[in-house]
Amino acid sequence: MELLVARQPIFDAQLRVCAYEVLFRSSLKNAFDGSDGEAATAKVISAVFGSSDSDRLLAGKRAFLNFPRTLLVQEAASVLPPTTTVIEILETVEPDAVVVEACRRLRARGYQLALDDFVPQPTAHPLVPLADFLKVDFRASSPEDQKSLANRFRGQLHLLAEKVETQEEFRRAAKQGYEYFQGYFFARPEILSARQIRGNKLNYLRILSELHHPELDFDKLTALLKREHALAYKLLTFVNSALFSRKEPIESIHQALTFVGEDAVRKWLSVVGLLDLTSDRPAELAVNTLVRARFSELMADRVGLSSRREDCFLMGMFSRLDSMLGRPLEELLKGLNLHEEIGRALLGRAHAGDRLADIWKIVLAYEAANWSEVDRMASAAKLKTTTLGVAYTEAVTWADTVCRQ
Numbered sequence: 001m002e003l004l005v006a007r008q009p010i011f012d013a014q015l016r017v018c019a020y021e022v023l024f025r026s027s028l029k030n031a032f033d034g035s036d037g038e039a040a041t042a043k044v045i046s047a048v049f050g051s052s053d054s055d056r057l058l059a060g061k062r063a064f065l066n067f068p069r070t071l072l073v074q075e076a077a078s079v080l081p082p083t084t085t086v087i088e089i090l091e092t093v094e095p096d097a098v099v100v101e102a103c104r105r106l107r108a109r110g111y112q113l114a115l116d117d118f119v120p121q122p123t124a125h126p127l128v129p130l131a132d133f134l135k136v137d138f139r140a141s142s143p144e145d146q147k148s149l150a151n152r153f154r155g156q157l158h159l160l161a162e163k164v165e166t167q168e169e170f171r172r173a174a175k176q177g178y179e180y181f182q183g184y185f186f187a188r189p190e191i192l193s194a195r196q197i198r199g200n201k202l203n204y205l206r207i208l209s210e211l212h213h214p215e216l217d218f219d220k221l222t223a224l225l226k227r228e229h230a231l232a233y234k235l236l237t238f239v240n241s242a243l244f245s246r247k248e249p250i251e252s253i254h255q256a257l258t259f260v261g262e263d264a265v266r267k268w269l270s271v272v273g274l275l276d277l278t279s280d281r282p283a284e285l286a287v288n289t290l291v292r293a294r295f296s297e298l299m300a301d302r303v304g305l306s307s308r309r310e311d312c313f314l315m316g317m318f319s320r321l322d323s324m325l326g327r328p329l330e331e332l333l334k335g336l337n338l339h340e341e342i343g344r345a346l347l348g349r350a351h352a353g354d355r356l357a358d359i360w361k362i363v364l365a366y367e368a369a370n371w372s373e374v375d376r377m378a379s380a381a382k383l384k385t386t387t388l389g390v391a392y393t394e395a396v397t398w399a400d401t402v403c404r405q
Contacts (some may be wrong), residue, residue, distance in 0.1 A: 003391045007057055007396070008370045009214075010064065010160065012183045013174050015282040019062040019086065022180065023369035056397040062086055069093045072102045081112035086133065090119035095126045101132045101289045109164040114157055114160070120145050138173070138183070150176040189322035189329070201325060203227050204273045205335060211269055212337045213313065216262050222254045223282040234272055246273060266310065270317055271402060277324045283403065285323060290399035291392075292316035292363055299359045303381050312359055347351040366392055 007020040018167075024198055052345030064086045067077065077087055087106060093099060107130055114133035115125070120142060128134075134157045136149055141182045150159055154177040160371035164183035167190045173181060207224045210217065225232045232253050240249050250256050257265055271290065278286040293316030300312040322329040333343045341356045358381065365373040366388060370374065378385050 021064040135160045295395035
């Protein structure tokens with residue numbers, strides 16, 4: 001049985017991640033032949049959430065998990081811990097007596113319930129008294145409906161605005177009383193035409209640009225690092241850490257760069273520079289960017305492009321520069337010494353035969369849990385879909401670990 005799992009963050013009003021909606025292949029056709037629906041359903045859920053991979057994917061946060069009617073009435077949730085599971089009841093589920101009774105039993109067992117894609121109802125919804133969260137789709141509802149639902153249920157249920165795509169929508173939802181937020185608003189650029197890049201961020205861009213010359217100029221890189229005391233301090237702390245066994249400490253930036261070597265310098269400074277560039281942004285922006293970078297790098301190995309691992313890593317690393325700096329991505333990429341193929345992939349202008357663009361499309365489709373596209377592209381690349389799932393989980397684990405450290 002091949003399973004694919006992705007995660008999408010759910011934020012509170014302070015832009016802290018409080019949970020992840022965990023999306024997996026929603027169709028049971030790969031696991032269910034019609035003979036034993038309850039066993040097949042439990043097998044799918046247990047395979048996704050009953051392993052160490054679920055802990056790595058959730059990073060200690062709660063999981064919001066979609067439950068269609070079959071999963072509800074078969075009580076498939078019983079294989080999941082109620083303290084960390086929120087059961088999302090899809091809008092397609094008819095709240096008849098059987099479903100209502102199943103939800104009552106779930107509540108009695110300690111599970112929290114969320115009503116997905118909720119819209120204004122002409123009559124009282126029978127599941128509202130049992131729900132803990134109300135999820136309002138900001139793409140499928142009008143601002144008037146969003147406000148009406150907030151006024152009606154604020155204080156009664158936890159209001160969650162989903163598919164929030166812009167900072168303006170986030171601010172409006174927060175003002176209306178929504179407590180939780182889901183969507184890519186945290187990673188969408190808010191670009192102001194007259195906005196200037198702050199001095200320290202501009203210097204980071206210069207450092208990142210210098211890092212990606214074919215041959216590093218350690219003298220020039222040293223001069224740039226001397227302007228960023230915090231980054232230079234981190235570098236010296238890194239090379240003098242227990243990771244390296246040295247009798248004598250390294251005390252100069254140039255010596256540290258030489259000791260670490262070109263490949264390690266490129267990756268280490270790219271990652272640390274990214275974390276500093278996003279220091280005034282939601283922390284999940286850095287995590288999401290690092291997941292993309294590592295996932296792209298791992299995909300290079302899987303499709304026979306190991307020689308382009310560095311380019312694939314950078315492709316992911318620079319994919320959110322516009323969100324970090326508030327400037328158009330095309331403008332920012334022009335100032336970096338990146339391989340042209342990276343820019344073409346990120347800007348959607350790939351040439352025929354651009355292999356990096358193929359990897360990038362897979363990464364984006366997986367991130368969005370667009371499983372049909374993932375299947376199609378994986379087949380074209382002669383990859384097993386399970387290979388993608390393993391690589392994604394490894395990328396998530398690596399990114400979470402880097403950001404914690």
